[in-house]
């Protein structure tokens with residue numbers, strides 16, 4: 001008798017994509033099946049039809065032709081066809097004849113696929129299991145998101161990146177001294193957030209001169225491709241919002257800040273994170289906010305994550321610095337006066353933090369801490385009581401000490417949003433050597449100075465027209481000369497014909513030799529352009545210019561011409577603003593053609609060369625005209641501040657205190673010695689005060705060596721993880737990627753002719769790329785990519801496997817002397833499943849977690865006795881047809897084992913849920929306590945903010961509580977006797 005009856009539902013073994021078929025007709029030799037969803041009809045031999053009968057059982061959820069769901073409770077056979085009995089979504093009893101099952105039902109889930117006879121290759125199943133295992137292992141690694149980037153492992157950077165990216169919607173100021181790697185830190189944070197899915201869209205705003213550098217660094221070091229947006233690109237988007245054109249958008253601040261319509265579009269787009277580089281330019285005063293500040297403030301009010309980057313946070317004054325901190329953390333920074341006054345108490349806070357190590361036991365230490373905390377902060381007082389209590393155990397004390405340190409820093413110290421590392425603490429930076437040259441005053445410049453001193457109206461008017469203030473006119477004589485003499489056509493010669501600094505520069509270049517690179521910074525853009533012309537005309541030297549008004553392409557061309565080792569130019573001439581943030585550490589001679597007024601700008605200049613990667617001492621050359629205002633400024637910087645030798649921590653304060661006197665000294669040198677003495681004393685006092693308080697606090701916050709070491713150790717462990725090459729080899733093989741050893745630890749990857757699917761950089765027709773597992777190799781060679789667990793190719797393979805049904809069923813044979821043949825075992829892999837709104841970012845507490853259950857035929861759990869790899873090693877493959885027959889014959893038994901497997905796996909779920917809940921509560925309760933404590937101090941924290949956090953905690957709690965398990969993959973194992981092989 002035929003197995004087939006018209007109306008029955010079957011699926012094609014070889015073409016499952018056809019959907020659910022219906023038997024149309026049967027005769028002695030053939031069977032015809034209609035696949036309605038794909039509008040295909042197939043006729044097969046009735047004896048060997050590659051079809052599997054679809055039969056559901058109690059507990060299965062099935063869908064009818066109208067899309068209604070029925071949960072099956074009973075199955076009845078009526079004239080060869082099945083009628084399902086069960087309950088609909090409302091719980092009402094209902095029946096569904098199989099003929100009315102939805103034609104487009106697809107069988108992706110492991111159980112459905114298994115019971116409909118769809119088995120994948122055994123090695124696919126293994127790849128799937130290993131993918132889940134590694135995904136889960138890596139998602140708990142302290143190195144997550146930090147191990148992949150192509151960077152040297154530098155402790156302070158990894159600490160900051162780890163600390164900041166752990167925070168929910170991080171908002172921080174990255175304020176390391178110039179050149180210590182803020183861009184790298186921001187890249188690491190972005191990389192971790194993107195990799196973990198905690199951010200998917202980022203807006204990066206940088207000065208125009210840095211767009212390309214950011215683009216390249218993000219791609220080369222972090223494999224993050226960003227869309228560079230400018231006006232031309234935006235226009236191409238017509239009425240659509242150009243900011244929606246990519247996941248990560250990089251744009252020039254100058255462009256966006258000047259363009260209200262584009263700002264509105266940026267605000268209308270959805271972002272998770274905004275990064276603003278060189279953020280000291282965002283200026284604010286109680287009377288007026290600058291356009292950059294206003295734009296960033298509006299965006300920051302909408303975007304949850306915010307990273308502000310600046311090496312010189314106080315360059316625009318303390319008020320602007322405070323306003324930026326307030327953007328980041330309005331709860332902590334509410335009152336400018338209070339903020340300014342707080343610094344006086346920082347030494348006591350730092351002492352209190354030191355005192356924590358002397359507790360319990362020392363009464364004076366207890367008093368010191370208690371005095372800083374104050375009576376109102378019950379939360380911190382309770383921790384202090386735990387720490388001081390002789391009966392607390394070591395773990396309790398260590399935890400109380402750690403939390404109190406955080407709270408003292410955050411609530412009473414420099415706060416937790418600012419991270420500033422200094423060269424002194426990081427160490428290993430080169431020395432700086434100052435070389436000055438004293439030059440004669442040219443007559444034209446002396447005449448200019450005389451007229452300025454005499455208050456000549458005509459000169460003042462011309463300077464005013466050229467937007468030169470009295471200070472600028474004195475410090476930048478060539479600019480004054482241009483404004484007064486050249487503009488009035490009174491000059492026979494351009495300024496550079498008589499400026500002795502030009503002649504001196506020609507001599508310096510010659511004495512250093514053409515192979516020695518020299519970077520020159522001059523305050524004004526026009527002076528930079530003139531200087532290039534002067535060198536060309538007077539010395540035949542071609543020096544590219546780099547300034548803020550150049551187009552991107554021109555700027556990059558200039559930088560490239562300078563950087564080129566072989567054919568490169570000896571000298572690059574930069575304007576002040578144009579060079580900010582750029583990487584020029586391949587050169588170690590810096591010429592300051594003039595001096596900037598603000599000490600922070602001086603540090604920014606030196607920072608172009610004195611950066612991570614600089615291998616030589618820095619030679620700073622400053623030509624000064626004798627008895628000129630610049631000579632006075634040089635002495636003040638050198639003798640008053642030691643500003644050329646090392647970064648000065650209190651430059652802004654010193655300028656605030658002595659700026660006026662210094663301005664006066666530019667005209668009259670007589671008081672300079674006294675001014676320098678006073679500056680020295682003030683600077684030394686201020687530094688001592690900062691060292692006792694603020695700097696100690698900043699240092700504590702900026703890098704905790706033990707945490708940094710733990711992250712580095714975890715990264716190194718991943719670098720040397722033997723499982724990675726094994727996994728990659730297996731995955732490449734399954735995905736059909738060709739790999740060819742090139743020697744020297746390099747491998748070339750290329751798309752194979754049978755590739756399953758295209759992968760990043762490996763679509764059909766691509767040439768492929770060369771990879772290495774070695775960090776050192778990858779850092780040394782730009783043309784080689786480093787394979788890590790976080791490389792886009794590896795993450796894509798992991799995702800493809802885990803997000804599809806690839807390998808979620810398999811059948812294999814086991815031959816073992818102690819196990820008789822003909823037995824069945826089931827290896828089941830369950831995965832946690834916890835639907836929650838994306839903004840809750842539930843994965844931080846409960847990432848997808850796998851549970852493996854191995855059952856023997858009787859349902860006994862062998863998971864602990866037989867490991868996955870141990871079992872896998874002994875398994876043998878089976879032909880698909882044989883596997884299908886085996887499955888058909890064991891249907892009932894399989895169903896029973898699937899049920900027991902679920903019960904076994906469910907036993908482990910409560911532990912996972914509890915761990916996730918504890919972690920979540922620890923984190924959010926800490927946050928809630930912080931808000932309460934800050935509210936108590938200032939009384940100004942919004943009640944709705946506390947309520948929102950409370951709600952988030954409740955939502956997370958409920959979501960974690962509702963975690964369920966679903967079957968991710970299943971492998972049937974059939975034991976065979978030796979001779980059965």
Ligand SMILES: Nc1ncnc2c1ncn2[C@@H]1O[C@H](COP(=O)(O)OP(=O)(O)OP(=O)(O)O)[C@@H](O)[C@H]1O
Nearest residue numbers: 151152178179180181182183184311581583611612
């Ligand atoms: N971990 C690292 N591995 C390799 N190179 C690094 C690392 N950290 C920094 N660098 C390099 O050092 C230079 C300075 O880094 P970066 O530009 O991030 O500093 P920054 O603090 O942003 O500088 P600035 O204050 O000038 O804006 C860059 O060339 C960068 O590529």
